[in-house]
Amino acid sequence: MIYSKPNDGPGAAHDRVYRALRTRIMHGDIAPGQALTLRGVGREYGVSMTPARESIRRLVAEGALFLSSSGRVSTPELTNERIEELAALRSLLEVELASRALPRAHIALIDRLQMINSAVGEAAHNRDSVGYIRANLEFHRTLYLRAQAPAMLAMAETVWLQLGPTMRALYSRLRRTDPPHFHKLIIAALKAGDEPGLRLAVRSDVTHGLRMLAS
């Protein structure tokens, strides 16, 4: 098999496959319950079963994929209990991340958040669920990067990953065309240096979208 580059940076072929699959799952590119096969993934990315297996097993370890008792893997179909739990985890982790980012949030960061937020609004207007999820996650990640807490951010991303397919199902179901209200509250709290307000705004933003899955 011929690649464009013999060694694509640190890591290897399985890392490329892993990253591609991870991004697709996190952005909601794959519907819940969709099955994946080792040979299929390998064929799709031009690698043998070995890197495909490593990528898939890694995603299983992170909770992004579900491994049936017979070894078949598929994207998970979450129960309501699990969704509530994951929402609670998002709330716990992201409130803390935002709070830690607050003292370091200068005006340049806030400007960037506002730009990203307009991209969120645009995706919402165009009813582009994948674009909406991607921009929304970028908004949150940009803020949390300032917290200088890599382990915590990694955990938050793991939760996003587990929610990816479900978020797709959610956002394609509800027809929202307005940009998220709570993002504006987050930005306002950042500008004002208002920590309790920021915590509340983040918790509301995180909880709001996921709460309407109980229906």
Added chain:
Amino acid sequence: MIYSKPNDGPGAAHDRVYRALRTRIMHGDIAPGQALTLRGVGREYGVSMTPARESIRRLVAEGALFLSSSGRVSTPELTNERIEELAALRSLLEVELASRALPRAHIALIDRLQMINSAVGEAAHNRDSVGYIRANLEFHRTLYLRAQAPAMLAMAETVWLQLGPTMRALYSRLRRTDPPHFHKLIIAALKAGDEPGLRLAVRSDVTHGLRMLAS
């Protein structure tokens, strides 16, 4: 290669290796910075490189092992910043888990916790670091199982896993022979149904041990 049983339950050979390694790491059986090799692990557990590789890569994905840029794996040597972050994560997650477990904590559970806690004290008295860590984690897990929050508990265990080798280094360094004081506070708060007290006791217990690593 001959096994005692052709199919050891759900999963397979790699699952057995994974579980064994995971337990050893979480209990602090392996010192920080210790290197592992695929062929070495395979030889130790009587399997080929494939299951050894899957187990190790899974532990890497969970943060239990560190993967150098050249592909070598070793148990991580945590920086102080990372230890503080992981302690904060433990605090966030475990306070929430304890709080959720409180309404369901009946007398039978409290009795069991007291029994486990005496095992903790005994291990401390015998200066048995691995036994101490194991009993201590069992104390916490027994309580959190009552929270009925599997995703949250899994995250907490992932943090324990990342801290395993470091906890070993910590507990073998300091010569404590007394059972943990905060466990008694946890039990007392559970008996009294005192939620704020429980939150404080859990946070103190989690933070206390890890804080003295800054030295």
Added chain:
DNA sequence: TCGCCGCCTTTGTGATCACAAAAGCCCCCA
């Protein structure tokens, strides 16, 4: 005696293969 260069060994990576189990499928019969 100390440091550096080159060789040999160890190690991870990806590919391929044999095997068994699971899944899907089709045909036949009630």
Added chain:
DNA sequence: TGGGGGCTTTTGTGATCACAAAGGCGGCGA
């Protein structure tokens, strides 16, 4: 026409191999 049994294909698992790169070690020179 609907369901069940058996066959074929698909799929995951573990083993093994070839290869390249990294590591370690010893010897040689200054």
